[in-house]
Amino acid sequence: EITKEQQALMKIITDAYNRHQIPQDVAKKLLQDQYSAEENFLLLTEMATSQVQVLVEFTKNIPGFLSLDREDQIALLKGSAVEAMFLRSAQVFSRKMPSGHTEVLEERIRKSGISEEFITPMFNFYKSIGELHMVQEEQALLTTVTILTPDRPYVKDQQAVERLQETMLDVLRKLCVLQHPQEPQYFARLLGRLTELRTLSHYHTEMLVSWRMNDHKFTPLLCEIWDV
Numbered sequence: 001e002i003t004k005e006q007q008a009l010m011k012i013i014t015d016a017y018n019r020h021q022i023p024q025d026v027a028k029k030l031l032q033d034q035y036s037a038e039e040n041f042l043l044l045t046e047m048a049t050s051q052v053q054v055l056v057e058f059t060k061n062i063p064g065f066l067s068l069d070r071e072d073q074i075a076l077l078k079g080s081a082v083e084a085m086f087l088r089s090a091q092v093f094s095r096k097m098p099s100g101h102t103e104v105l106e107e108r109i110r111k112s113g114i115s116e117e118f119i120t121p122m123f124n125f126y127k128s129i130g131e132l133h134m135v136q137e138e139q140a141l142l143t144t145v146t147i148l149t150p151d152r153p154y155v156k157d158q159q160a161v162e163r164l165q166e167t168m169l170d171v172l173r174k175l176c177v178l179q180h181p182q183e184p185q186y187f188a189r190l191l192g193r194l195t196e197l198r199t200l201s202h203y204h205t206e207m208l209v210s211w212r213m214n215d216h217k218f219t220p221l222l223c224e225i226w227d228v
């Protein structure tokens with residue numbers, strides 16, 4: 001079962017995950033009433049920028065992350081940002097936000113110049129995450145496992161990242177057994193979502209290319225993290 005230090009590790013990560021959220025005044029902008037494709041893109045850009053800042057702060061709280069090689073830290077963030085943002089935003093869709101953010105967010109994403117071929121897998125993913133009914137510790141640990149993926153481009157010391165990721169996977173595996181005793185395959189299903197995330201990340205690269213071709217502008221932070 002889960003050891004004392006694994007409990008402590010899980011608490012640090014879950015507290016950090018809950019502490020670092022998009023500021024409510026930014027999220028509330030979803031409810032403003034302009035709904036043009038241009039307006040939606042601008043709003044999504046602002047929210048993605050805020051989400052990246054939140055993600056960087058969360059990542060700095062992952063025990064051991066700041067001891068990694070500095071350039072590897074950057075490579076892990078760049079390589080996992082989209083996947084971590086899909087996971088984080090999946091909670092918005094599965095939590096059925098009381099403030100009605102869910103409906104307007106879906107509406108704005110569907111009407112922001114993203115081709116239908118990417119919209120369908122995107123919302124299928126959101127649905128498949130919702131069906132897992134993850135507890136917040138599982139959400140925080142799954143995001144942490146995604147960030148600590150050793151085979152991202154340009155990572156030099158993959159062993160160091162692998163050691164960290166394995167520590168987190170061990171806690172997540174035990175947590176899944178505890179939280180979902182009737183579902184022995186639950187942990188495997190969670191890891192299956194990480195495969196789906198990689199596919200979405202490839203679609204996302206195409207989304208960026210298509211936005212660029214239509215002369216859409218991104219913020220400096222998004223340009224840096226997504227090399228656009």
Ligand SMILES: O=C(O)c1ccc2nc(N3C[C@H]4CCC[C@@H](C3)[C@@H]4OCc3c(-c4c(Cl)cccc4Cl)noc3C3CC3)sc2c1
Nearest residue numbers: 022027041044045047048051082085086089092101105109
């Ligand atoms: O906690 C809340 O209340 C809350 C409410 C809404 C909300 N929307 C959030 N988003 C909206 C958007 C979709 C999820 C990831 C990003 C943050 C943001 O990304 C938009 C985006 C994406 C993107 C999309 Cl459309 C879907 C999934 C992931 C990404 Cl990165 N790609 O490029 C962009 C910008 C247009 C350049 S986080 C959040 C929290």
